[in-house]
Amino acid sequence: MAVVREITFAEALNEALDYEMSKDPKVVVMGEDVGRYGGIFGVTKGLIDKYGDERVKDTPIAESGFIGTGVGAAAAGLLRPVVELMFIDFLGVAYDQIYNQAAKMKYMFGGKAKIPIVIRTVSGAGASAAAQHSQSLHALFIHVPGLKVVMPSTPYDAKGLLISSIEDDDPVIFIEHKMLYGIKGPVPEEAYSIPLGEADVKKEGKDVTVVATALMVHRALEAANKLEDEGISVEVIDPRSLVPLDVETILNSIKKTGRLVVVDEAYPRCSFATDIAALALNKAFDSLKAPVKLVTAPATPVPFSPALEKEWMPSTEKIERAIRDVL
């Protein structure tokens, strides 16, 4: 068997963009510093040399304007834009174009419109980027009907999910955790797609189900591996796309283990974590042998100091403790 090469999360995303741009001239990349600079995390590196500045468009700092432009180009049926919102925290200055425009057009137009736009954005704490560059705001997208929300945790998933997202005819919010760009993993050179709405069981287990996303998948796996030495068997599920959500895989796992821990880096209230807990209570209540446990960040802004930020984020230790609590 050929050895699959290992590349970084950022490189995997770059390959997905490169593949889609080479395949379909309607795919364009737009955003702040995506051209010559290659994106602040290097995801769009080199694309401008291959596809030129008409298809890899550096924009002014005008998120509402350029995301709205992407929405219009998609609605007109003329382009399939991949627009970069540099940090998810900048959502506020462009939110109308996402939740009132892109998300609703298909429904408001009686099903006629297709809005094939991908909004790539960067989420998450861990880089001492402080309160306006570190948030995990995916719940704000999950809450809005009409948006698909994708959140990969590995380079392999990143490439396959981005290809699917670009080929999807609906608006997709593609969220990349900033602490994952440098991680390496096996990624095939050829193009492949991972369907939206299929969770991945990152580790099989029989005692506890842990549902985690993005960076938290890695921390959940660390906790699971530690506990395995003590004979505790943890199943780690990465939904990969939060909308559509693979309800079936999650429920089947809960029914098997009878115990659920949800790890979500976002704020605790009205979050992805509470959503999965509600799902479990509504659809798998009879299987539950213990109360559902949530591991989330506290309801505070993200602090700057590494000492405080470490405390703020869900850690491997906190996940480990939560798993022990439900046993």
Next chain:
Amino acid sequence: MAEISKEKLLWIYEAMVKIREHEERVAELFAQGKIPGFVHLYIGEEAVATGVMAHLRKDDFITSTHRGHGHFIAKGGNIKASMAELFGKATGICKGKGGSMHIADLDVGELGANGIVGGGIPHAVGAALGIKLNGLDSVAVAFFGDGASNQQNFHEAINLAAIWKLPVVFVCENNLYQISLPYSKQQVIKSVAERAAAYGIPGVSVDGQDVFAVYEVAKEAIERARRGEGPTLIEAKTYRFRGHFEGDPEIYRSREEVKWWRENKDPIVIFERTVLEKGLLSKEELEGIKEKVKNEIEESIRFAEESPWPKPEEVLEDVFSTPTKGVLVWQW
């Protein structure tokens, strides 16, 4: 006055009276409780949509405002289906899911009216970007009001169109009121067109009650866009004869002011007077069009009234294009 073919003159008149007749009938139907929701009428502003749209083709795009019926009609949208939409019927152009504020007809390049002030302006820029990158010779026109010209989207979208030299025309319908706030209290500049200077593009202000004047400035702007020379900002000074919405008590402007505009600046009357004085069209031709339009609007109302309501299960349809599991089926 520019040379306008007889055929075009007839089209302009028909479009204007069609908008007027449509809106007057909609006002009555709304008052009778047959049309639900909010209704914002275009009466008084007919010359703007018509003067601009006289230069557009089916493959050109427009984005509209919450006062969008006029743009829809002038772009050639399906009137029977739009009337049914106003009623909330299953045969509506948006299957009863959009209503008056979100009238759209993608088949004729109408990318949608918008309930969010200024929300559609970047969409026109996006359509223009798509036109340019696909090497087409279409154009996109963004319609918006004076209130929207204070919005982030207005400034960001015009700047993008200017730096990328996109085939788009920005048409501000300055009807002097942002709901109740008069123009003089929204901005200190005399004309919205002055703002074009800040983005290095041409800006021109025009009498929006004179369809010939609108026709002329729109011609230049649209031709310029088609030639690849970039965007233009047009301010059409106009006036809405009715309130902001149907049922508006209009406590912010005097009866005399409205009366003056109705008596002196009715775009349809101005057009009629001009073509009759110059002998371009006859009284009979004008009457003939009025009659034809009346019938067409009545037919659309009949169609809307006789159409069925949407089925309850349709509430769950048209969210996503591709089948998705675990989304809509997930009902608590």
